[in-house]
Amino acid sequence: MASATINAPVAGRNGVVIAQRPKTTGPGYRTYEIHQRERVGESTEKIKPTQLISPAYRRDPYPLVEVLRENYPCFRDWASNCYWVTQYDDVTSIYADDANFESRSKLWYYGIEDFGRDLRDEIPVLEAQARRIDGFAESVANDLVDQFDAHSANLATEFAARYPLELLAKVLGLPADDVGEFAGRYWRAQRGTSWEPTLQVDGRRALDELVDYFEALLQARRSSPGDDMISAIAGLELADGPATARDLAVTVLEGDHQTLHGALANMWFLLLTHHDEFTKATSERRLLKLAYLETLRHSTPVLSAQRFARHEVERFGRLIPEGGLMICSAAAANRDPRIFDDPDSFVVDRKDLCQREPRGMYRADGLASGVTFGLGKPSKHPAVPEDRPRSLYAITRDTAVTASSVLLERLEGLKLEPGATPYLTSLLLGEMHTCWKLPVHFNKRS
Amino acid sequence: MSEAVDIGPNIDPRIFDSEEFQRDPFPIYKALRDYHPCFHDRFHNRWVISRYWDVDGVFQDNESFDRGVYEPDGPYEFGTNHVFGPNILEYGNSNEHRRLRNIVAGQFVGQKLNDFMPMIDQISAEVIDRFIDQGEVEMTTQFSSQVPIRVISNMLGLPREDEDTFVEWYQLLIAGLGFGGEHMARGIQARNDMWDYIDPMIRERSKNPGEDLLSRICVAEIDGNRMSVEEVKGFVALLLAAGGDTTDKAIANMWYHLLYTRPDQLQDVIETPELWDDCFTEMMRFDPVVHAQFRRTTREVVIHDEVIPARGGVVLYLGAGNRDERVFKDPDTFDIRREDLHMGRENRSGRYKDGKPGHLGFGIGQHFCMGYAMARQESAISCARLMERIKNVRPKFADHPGISSPSIDSGGFRSPQELWMEFDPA
Numbered sequence: 001m002a003s004a005t006i007n008a009p010v011a012g013r014n015g016v017v018i019a020q021r022p023k024t025t026g027p028g029y030r031t032y033e034i035h036q037r038e039r040v041g042e043s044t045e046k047i048k049p050t051q052l053i054s055p056a057y058r059r060d061p062y063p064l065v066e067v068l069r070e071n072y073p074c075f076r077d078w079a080s081n082c083y084w085v086t087q088y089d090d091v092t093s094i095y096a097d098d099a100n101f102e103s104r105s106k107l108w109y110y111g112i113e114d115f116g117r118d119l120r121d122e123i124p125v126l127e128a129q130a131r132r133i134d135g136f137a138e139s140v141a142n143d144l145v146d147q148f149d150a151h152s153a154n155l156a157t158e159f160a161a162r163y164p165l166e167l168l169a170k171v172l173g174l175p176a177d178d179v180g181e182f183a184g185r186y187w188r189a190q191r192g193t194s195w196e197p198t199l200q201v202d203g204r205r206a207l208d209e210l211v212d213y214f215e216a217l218l219q220a221r222r223s224s225p226g227d228d229m230i231s232a233i234a235g236l237e238l239a240d241g242p243a244t245a246r247d248l249a250v251t252v253l254e255g256d257h258q259t260l261h262g263a264l265a266n267m268w269f270l271l272l273t274h275h276d277e278f279t280k281a282t283s284e285r286r287l288l289k290l291a292y293l294e295t296l297r298h299s300t301p302v303l304s305a306q307r308f309a310r311h312e313v314e315r316f317g318r319l320i321p322e323g324g325l326m327i328c329s330a331a332a333a334n335r336d337p338r339i340f341d342d343p344d345s346f347v348v349d350r351k352d353l354c355q356r357e358p359r360g361m362y363r364a365d366g367l368a369s370g371v372t373f374g375l376g377k378p379s380k381h382p383a384v385p386e387d388r389p390r391s392l393y394a395i396t397r398d399t400a401v402t403a404s405s406v407l408l409e410r411l412e413g414l415k416l417e418p419g420a421t422p423y424l425t426s427l428l429l430g431e432m433h434t435c436w437k438l439p440v441h442f443n444k445r446s
Numbered sequence: 447m448s449e450a451v452d453i454g455p456n457i458d459p460r461i462f463d464s465e466e467f468q469r470d471p472f473p474i475y476k477a478l479r480d481y482h483p484c485f486h487d488r489f490h491n492r493w494v495i496s497r498y499w500d501v502d503g504v505f506q507d508n509e510s511f512d513r514g515v516y517e518p519d520g521p522y523e524f525g526t527n528h529v530f531g532p533n534i535l536e537y538g539n540s541n542e543h544r545r546l547r548n549i550v551a552g553q554f555v556g557q558k559l560n561d562f563m564p565m566i567d568q569i570s571a572e573v574i575d576r577f578i579d580q581g582e583v584e585m586t587t588q589f590s591s592q593v594p595i596r597v598i599s600n601m602l603g604l605p606r607e608d609e610d611t612f613v614e615w616y617q618l619l620i621a622g623l624g625f626g627g628e629h630m631a632r633g634i635q636a637r638n639d640m641w642d643y644i645d646p647m648i649r650e651r652s653k654n655p656g657e658d659l660l661s662r663i664c665v666a667e668i669d670g671n672r673m674s675v676e677e678v679k680g681f682v683a684l685l686l687a688a689g690g691d692t693t694d695k696a697i698a699n700m701w702y703h704l705l706y707t708r709p710d711q712l713q714d715v716i717e718t719p720e721l722w723d724d725c726f727t728e729m730m731r732f733d734p735v736v737h738a739q740f741r742r743t744t745r746e747v748v749i750h751d752e753v754i755p756a757r758g759g760v761v762l763y764l765g766a767g768n769r770d771e772r773v774f775k776d777p778d779t780f781d782i783r784r785e786d787l788h789m790g791r792e793n794r795s796g797r798y799k800d801g802k803p804g805h806l807g808f809g810i811g812q813h814f815c816m817g818y819a820m821a822r823q824e825s826a827i828s829c830a831r832l833m834e835r836i837k838n839v840r841p842k843f844a845d846h847p848g849i850s851s852p853s854i855d856s857g858g859f860r861s862p863q864e865l866w867m868e869f870d871p872a
Contacts, residue, residue, distance in 0.1 A: 196458070
């Protein structure tokens with residue numbers, strides 16, 4: 001792989017073809033630091049890499065990534081063999097730099113890159129997805145609220161965790177009876193991309209189960225198509241043969257549908273624990289949208305994303321080796337005081353956060369947006385494209401707002417259960433940072 | 447379509463950061479060897495190699511595995527921010543590495559080494575004199591850490607009256623190699639103190655070189671260029687630390703094994719001092735000072751059906767390979783009379799005329815430890831000298847917490863924390 005990327009021009013995802021870089025030779029000396037160590041790494045006075053894998057990080061990463069951001073903007077983590085990038089401009093520069101840094105598919109983390117094709121970007125698939133999400137966003141939320149008790153619920157597990165998967169089942173057009181089993185398999189397959197070996201084996205098994213399950217569905221939709229996403233995939237005319245159940249499973253796996261769980265849970269966690277902001281956000285739908293955007297900035301569920309250097313490249317005063325793993329910390333970037341005033345405060349109508357969908361370099365109207373991974377990449381296309389549905393970023397945002405509106409309409413006097421002390425945490429290092437217990441009290445309207 | 451996948455005993459990769467692993471890595475090594483000979487550690491973004499012949503194979507294969515992180519012959523300036531300063535450890539499999547290594551490697555073997563033997567004798571005697579009347583000794587601080595550093599500083603021609611200061615410095619330097627915090631601040635401080643101390647000597651000996659090692663390093667030419675003052679300083683720091691600390695720990699480990707692991711063989715060594723050599727070899731197999739070496743792939747490599755992509759990080763567990771039951775009988779037994787281990791001097795090919803496998807403790811190939819002969823001589827000579835002066839050797843305490851690696855927050859090598867021993871003067 002490496003030799004191919006060195007010798008052949010690299011086409012970034014934006015379609016820009018990058019000319020081959022000349023190899024650096026000759027007597028010239030570079031002036032910045034290069035370290036490598038036999039057994040241990042570059043020492044840093046203010047933080048140890050072990051702190052970045054500690055239970056403290058899992059519970060509250062913000063104080064630790066602040067140390068990195070303010071002292072070691074490109075931290076060489078020898079223990080985990082990676083580089084941490086933490087300042088807002090640096091993180092967004094990597095994120096926008098397809099020529100030098102690549103993201104890798106979930107299949108890569110499984111070590112099965114040939115398993116199937118990712119068909120998420122096919123226009124008919126995008127269209128079916130957008131149509132079904134828009135069509136079911138409200139009714140799925142209402143169905144879930146119907147299942148609540150009259151006065152109390154755990155908003156995290158009974159609503160936020162279920163909503164994205166119930167919605168995904170509608171998008172795919174799955175029979176209602178299958179949703180529970182499907183959601184279990186989906187969740188296991190997603191967790192399997194983790195570093196944890198047992199989760200990975202279990203996830204691999206779940207992926208195979210999903211393929212088995214999709215086989216019959218795909219056949220059925222091929223003979224009698226509907227307007228769901230599986231029908232769209234079944235009907236695709238692809239250069240290298242019609243879509244298979246494996247392609248379908250891969251397409252479903254690569255979409256990070258469960259991150260909406262984190263976004264919803266974090267949003268409601270923040271609203272319910274910030275009374276003034278709650279009042280503000282619930283006063284009009286526009287402000288509810290801003291509350292969602294501010295949530296993703298203040299407490300993004302996906303703390304960081306991984307990028308790999310396509311070749312040896314100079315960045316941030318360092319030489320990044322080919323294949324170098326970059327941990328782009330959204331948590332750190334989103335609390336960067338160079339970009340956001342009083343970054344640790346949750347302010348729904350923040351003046352320095354862009355309100356439109358950011359394009360390209362993560363800015364719109366001269367303002368920065370929160371860096372959020374896994375909740376739909378902001379579109380590179382026009383805001384209202386003619387040839388494709390609006391971006392997944394926009395669709396996810398609108399869905400979250402719709403679901404939240406349903407909660408507000410149906411749950412009168414919604415407030416935190418007295419005495420409850422909800423908090424955010426990751427179940428496992430590297431997984432979503434979100435709320436798992438959010439007990440609330442209300443009077444349900446029918 | 448689903449099939450059961452047997453992953454053997456689950457290895458949670460966080461174990462590698464645990465105290466349990468620092469204390470006793472051997473059960474994990476065995477699980478790795480038996481079930482995951484090429485373990486993809488996703489948590490640490492690396493692959494782990496643990497069987498003897500796999501470790502050997504990686505060491506021998508310079509084409510596929512590089513010690514360095516960057517393109518091997520790139521024009522880089524290395525290590526000016528290292529606790530040691532710029533030094534040879536920073537280089538990969540490059541020609542630069544070969545040239546630098548060739549300057550010094552010759553100083554530690556053959557006649558050059560033999561010239562230093564009387565000095566090792568003399569220094570051992572001086573160190574022993576300090577505690578011989580006390581009837582007990584804490585080996586790590588009073589003996590093992592004292593001898594090698596004095597030998598090195600003597601080779602470098604540094605003033606003998608400052609030797610105690612060097613001991614202090616190198617211990618701080620080694621601790622400063624770790625992952626940070628207070629250790630680093632102290633390490634950097636010690637480095638700066640040492641550099642200030644040594645700077646005028648380097649300038650003086652560059653002009654008026656003597657026969658000592660420091661002069662030779664100062665005037666040695668690489669491609670027509672001498673090393674810069676900074677590079678010489680880095681080299682000296684490396685020699686003090688790498689040449690001093692590893693041998694220090696090797697001596698302590700040998701005594702630990704004789705006192706606690708195999709007290710019966712302590713008697714053999716007392717009766718036959720030549721066995722110190724074999725004791726050294728078996729120690730380097732059983733639980734060597736350095737347990738891990740790192741490499742990066744230069745191309746896609748497949749080991750035991752696991753595909754390591756180009757530029758993947760690979761950790762070689764020498765300590766695991768040394769206990770490979772595929773190579774050594776009863777590998778978990780410490781035995782200085784072992785017949786399936788090459789007992790004599792090591793060499794960088796790792797192949798011996800007696801056809802027996804050697805230990806992996808010094809590495810193999812291009813980055814084979816260049817102080818191998820010196821470490822062995824220093825250890826064997828100083829221990830034999832000590833044994834001549836004492837009798838009725840016994841551990842002061844019946845129980846010992848054992849050998850342990852330092853926490854990954856501080857640098858350092860595997861050794862006992864303390865080792866108290868009682869004796870009668872001979």
